[in-house]
Amino acid sequence: MRKARGILLPLCLLLAVLTAGCGRSSGNADGIKTVHIYQFKVEISEALQSLKTKFEQEHPQIRLEIQSVGGGSDYGASLRAKFSSGDEPDIFTIGGNNERDMWLEYLEDLSGETWAKDVKPLAAEQMTVDGKLYGMPMNLEGYGFIYNKDLFAQAGITEKPLTLTALREAAEKLKAAGITPFANGYQEWFVLGNHNVNVPFAQQPDPVAFIAGLTDGSRTFAGDPIFSKWIDLLDLTVEYGNSNPLSTDYNTQVTMLASGEAAMIQQGNWTQGQIDGIDPDLNLGILPMPIDDTAEDNDKLYVGVPSNWVVNKFSPVKEEAKIFLDWLVTSEAGKNYITKEFQFIPALDSIKGTEKDLGSLGAEVLAYTDKDQALTWNWSRLPNGMPQELSSSIQGYLGGKLSKESMLEEFQINWDNLSVQ
Structure with a gap:
């Protein structure tokens, strides 16, 4: 059992059972893997459930379990509580700089992902350490x-x-x-x-x-x-x-x-x-x-970037987690959700948003960003x-x-x- 940031995670109760593990299960007998996602933007929670259905249709061997915590709740405290209890999500969201450093030992290096080269420099900066990118910016x-x-x-x-x-x-x-x-x-x-x-x-x-x-x-x-x-x-x-x-x-x-x-x-x-x-x-x-x-x-x-998707490097389904994030920003369906359903200003150059999608304010922010006037x-x-x-x-x-x-x-x-x- 590994130790996390000085806190010993709870021991498994049934160590003798060969398939036992701490906390929830990430796989089923039929080979389907479940990716647990924990995020704070409650305003997109309904759209995320619709996105989940679309993704699972295209990836029948992967299931998404999405939990959104925000609004009047303290997302940071609840995230820390999940890790302390051993119920660690596979994908979660954090801010940059100080929060990045706080969680760094848990973060998978995403520099080699196909989409990483498309992240706008302004968006990549707060999740980069020693040239390595540890998060996917959610939006600008x-x-x-x-x-x-x-x-x-x-x-x-x-x-x-x-x-x-x-x-x-x-x-x-x-x-x-x-x-x-x-x-x-x-x-x-x-x-x-x-x-x-x-x-x-x-x-x-x-x-x-x-x-x-x-x-x-x-x-x-x-x-x-x-x-x-x-x-x-x-x-x-x-x-x-x-x-x-x-x-x-x-x-x-x-x-x-x-x-x-x-x-x-x-x-x-x-x-x-x-x-x-x-x-x-x-x-x-x-x-x-x-x-x-x-x-x-x-x-x-x-x-700036209000939040970043990150992958728990200790997750048993981190490869499936990365498949989901890649799909989110490279598939036409995922791109449409980002701009049309979430109404997010894209943080990747490979995703384009129109004023109709983003609203006049979002379009103006994107224009300033692309002109390097940010x-x-x-x-x-x-x-x-x-x-x-x-x-x-x-x-x-x-x-x-x-x-x-x-x-x-x-x-x-x-x-x-x-x-x-």
Whole structure:
């Protein structure tokens, strides 16, 4: 019985039985192999069951057992519990960087798979260690300022504002036309602690080196010019935003845009379905989030991979698991599920998605990515718990409890405390 990350997995109760094994069985007497899949995107759970039927029709010797855990549940904790109990899935989903390193000893090297060469470099980076690819990116997502093009036109805004000055001028025109420029959902920790504060991390010349410098003491938040510029952008959104942003949640923020109450929100293409449910005819686009007046540097969106499919290298059916993942991204049926049923932005160059499939927001994120006008997501590189602490400090600043200087000092104190744990 192998030992996992210092935890002895439960012993089998019937060791004398020749065919006995720990936990569930992965094979039947008739030769059919069962691949157990554990994933967190509950919004695709129904489509996955349909996909399962299609795959099994084409692969009668393989069965898929799919369990989706997410929404209000803690997927990470439940995944750890499954491994501790010995009920290890054959395929599961994880984030990159820190989560990749946490699970690395369980991860099968997928570098030799036929699809690996097609993974977009931006998507492969967070699951690559020493040149080896340990995960298949589930999809791409991107964010910036989603905006209502018709409201912009109504206010006389004819060009996309790609500088901080131009964004302020656009906000002034919207305000003069009786339109609320920004709906800010700053009650939500992830809106601030993941997405908003990622802006100055991603704008660093080398985000990985900057993050390492914060840990070894060679860099600090205070005095960093990019963080200072980011605060100017944050201030602008509040100055021209809805009242009570700290008590505005995600659903309210998205609804304000979808109902025409506001012209812009800081969100990503994942909002498309909810917006379409309110008004499918809105004319939407995504703007970059400019921090200064250098238009070329600012004309980028923030694009990353929310989750990755990985194969448990200790699985007795890992070859069957890899057959499924290969089918998912190489067969026409699998590709259609990714783009049309899941409405995912493909993370592989070999899969194409149309605006009809992805929605206007997804199509725009994909276009920015393919033009190499995408900056990275970096919250998965931060010390555990740091995004929540960053959000708390930003909320303190927006609520008037902290100055700019004390907010950045609090960033540093929390970073120092969490990076040594």
